[in-house]
Amino acid sequence: MNPSTFWFLAVGGCAALTHMGVFALARHHMWPELANALGFGVAFFVSFAGHRLLSFRDAATSVATSFARFVVTALAGFVSNELVFVLLLxxxxxxxxxxxxxxxxxxxxxxxxxxxxxxxxx
Structure with missing residues (x-):
């Protein structure tokens, strides 16, 4: 396994645990769909920082460009996540x-x- 893949999995795992932890705490106080969005919002920052600093540290883009693109990437992932989540739930x-x-x-x-x-x- 190359280092980029390792770090992507490690950072993704940390972000997923953050997402699930926030969701687990919030789901008793709001609709599950909103708790999912809150978890996503918190985990977004874990994910961006980890991916920029570890997974893709050799990126040829500026931090600002990577951040703007990652917002789009993460939102696309969240739309997929929320659709599957609502379907299953x-x-x-x-x-x-x-x-x-x-x-x-x-x-x-x-x-x-x-x-x-x-x-x-x-």
């Missing part, structure tokens, strides 16, 4: 944490491809 009746975990895994591949080949282009 509301339509199929899955428990919220299982639905969130599955949605996060689903969106991870898309996020990697957009991050590697666009947001943090080498």
């Amino acid at each position: 509301r339509a199929l009746g899955w428990p919220s944490l299982a639905a969130l975990f599955t949605a996060l895994v689903f969106a991870a591949g898309q996020t990697f491809m957009l991050s590697r080949f666009w947001a943090f282009r080498r």
Whole structure:
């Protein structure tokens, strides 16, 4: 495994744990869909910092360019995440944490491809 892939998985894992932790704390106080959005918002900063400093540290783009592109990348990932999450939670009746975990895994591949080949282009 090359270092970029290792760091992408490590940073993504930390961001996913942050997302799930915030969700787990917030889901009892708001709709699960909003708790998912809150978790995403907090994890976004973990993800950007980690990917910029570790996963794609050799990026040929400025921090500002990478940040702007990563916002688009992350929002696209969140749209995928939220759609899968709502489908599993509301339509199929899955428990919220299982639905969130599955949605996060689903969106991870898309996020990697957009991050590697666009947001943090080498």
